[in-house]
Amino acid sequence: MCGIHVAITRNPGTGSLPTFLHGCLCNRGPDHFGQVTTPLKAPASESDGAFLTFTSTVLSLRGDHLTKQPFQNQQTGSVLCWNGEAWKIDGRVVEGNDGEAVFALLSDASGSKTESGDDAVLEALRSIEGPFAFVYFDAQAKTLYFGRDRLGRRSLLICHDETESSFVISSVAAACEEKWKEAEADGVYSVALHEEMLSSPYVPPTRHEWLPDTGADFVSSIGRFNTALPVESTALLSTSPAVSSLREQLTASLSLRVLNIPQPPGNGSASGTRVAVLFSGGLDCTVLARLSHDLLPLDQAVDLLNVAFENPRVAAQLQKGSQGAPVDVYEACPDRITGRRAFAELQSVCPGRVFRFVAVNVPYTETCAHRAQIVSLIYPHNTEMDLSIACALYFAARGRGLCYGGTNSDVPTGAYTTPARVLLSGLGADELFGGYVRHPSAFERAGYAGLVDELKLDVGRLGKRNLGRDDRAMAHWGKEVRFPFLDERLVKWAIETPAWEKCDFDNAQEISGVEGGKRVLRLLALELGMEQVAREKKRAIQFGSRTAKMESGRVKGTMLIS
Secondary structure, three states: OEEEEEEEEOOHHHHOOOHHHHHHHHHHOEOEEEEEEEEOOOOOOOOOOOEEEEEEEEOOOOOOOOOOOOEEOOOOOOEEEEEEOOOEEOOEEOOOOHHHHHHHHHHHHOOOEOOOOOEHHHHHHHOEEOOEEEEEEEOOOOEEEEEEOOOOOOOOEEEEEOOOOEEEEEOOOOOOOOOEEEOOOOOEEEEEOOOOOOOOOOOOOEEEOOOOOOOOOEEOOOEEOOOOOOOOOOOOOOOOHHHHHHHHHHHHHHHHHHOOOOOOOOOHHHOOEEEEEEOOOOHHHHHHHHHHHHHOOOOOEEEEEEEEEOOHHHHHHHHHHOOOOOOOOOOOOHHHHHHHHHHHHHHHHOOOOOEEEEEEEEOHHHHHHHHHHHHHHHOOOOEHHHHHHHHHHHHHHHOEEEEEOOOOOOOOOEEEEOOOOEEEOOOOHHHHHOOOOHHHHHHHHHHHHHHHHHHHHHHHOHHHOOHHHHHHHHHOOOOEEEOHHHOHHHHHHHHHOOHHHOOOOOOOHHHHOOOOOOHHHHHHHHHOOOOOHHHOOOOOHHHHOOOOOOOOOOOOOOOEOO
16 A cells, blocks of 8 residues: 655645645555656746656555655656556566556556557556556656556545646545545546646546447446346355355455565564454455465464444443443444354364454544544545444554454453554455345346346446545555455456356245355355354444444434534
């Protein structure tokens, strides 16, 4: 995870960072701070023409050495600010530092065209698989390229300020002001640079599709959605090929994301912990933890970050119903209950692996103390639902709580902060495999035709989800969140797989032993020995951790933050 800030200004001094923004970028990338300033031409004075100031902060997670940013080609003047992971380029796994590989790729493409006459830089960017945001200055072509990957897994914001005569691209907004907008994840954007651009009428960036028009069934610029309907009722069972295929796809995705992670600096006794899981105890996250066990060396522990909040409104109700007996508001949280059950099951089926259950308990006073910080980080998202979800992710990513594990898992070993800088999230499984309440509802309304339409709609808007917001909330702690279910190869397989091989609302639970929503993933959990987890219900994070409606049950999620 890294921080990006690129400013085009009238003079180099105005490209400096406000204190708040400087701190946020350094939190995202605590290992290195770098800055490069370059003029669009050799100016007669400091006020003549425009200047580009590139700032990068680095969280070093790839390769065997710290790779400093921004990357700069001393011969051509081209510059790259890179945030994310290039797992593959042209289908080949990237070894070593991916930022170096991407910069070499773009440097080779700068100022040239492909044999078909297309922009070589665009073609190079289209060959990258992985979560990323970037800004690249092609000095030879005097063009600035920027964007987010096709699923929008990393944050990138843009701000055009006419009064300041500036154009800014950043991982985090400098202020909660309407001029800051989230960059769409619908393609690569480019700006043709010239000396008078800041004094000329504003020209919006040009959008270039990730892929050319491929028809209505092509979704998320990744693959063609399978809209086939079954000719007869076919039950999804543990012996169905889709179950073993999902295991292969998810294992391949996880391998890229959990292996070869450098040891975190200053770990001390916890040096064997490099991966943590955002852990509610639900199906998606627990399957990731279970499969990670199969991949990681046994001397690496895995931390399970389970967050629970003191919600005054709920606490008052619990106390009232307890008839005066003391109530532990954290242990009463739904996600704490399921988390402890899943933790026990993991310990049972994964002998030899150290799992630490980290109970992240957040008092109401601490939520209030961090509220302004969280509101600033998630902007331009600004609803009560945005805030309640971001609160849970923000404190979970901090990873500070009571640690449980060892021979007596009911007794905490003490206060603990995870040293892991890579966090795994189960996000994406509900969209791909039919895990939301609206999916069985669509099936009840219109059978498989209605279900296919609903699934296709969900997958098609993955790139418009709130992953930028989530990235800003969690990266604040110098952590990188990785989404194994949102690997491009896995997503392509899922959307090309018929709906009835992913979820099964046509056959009763008694046939397979698990409910119809996300049945293929539930059957995989059974195969992995996680019988209890396979039957867990879907629960939204803001209700499971109790960040929703902290003071009033009348607050609606769509209301703007006051």
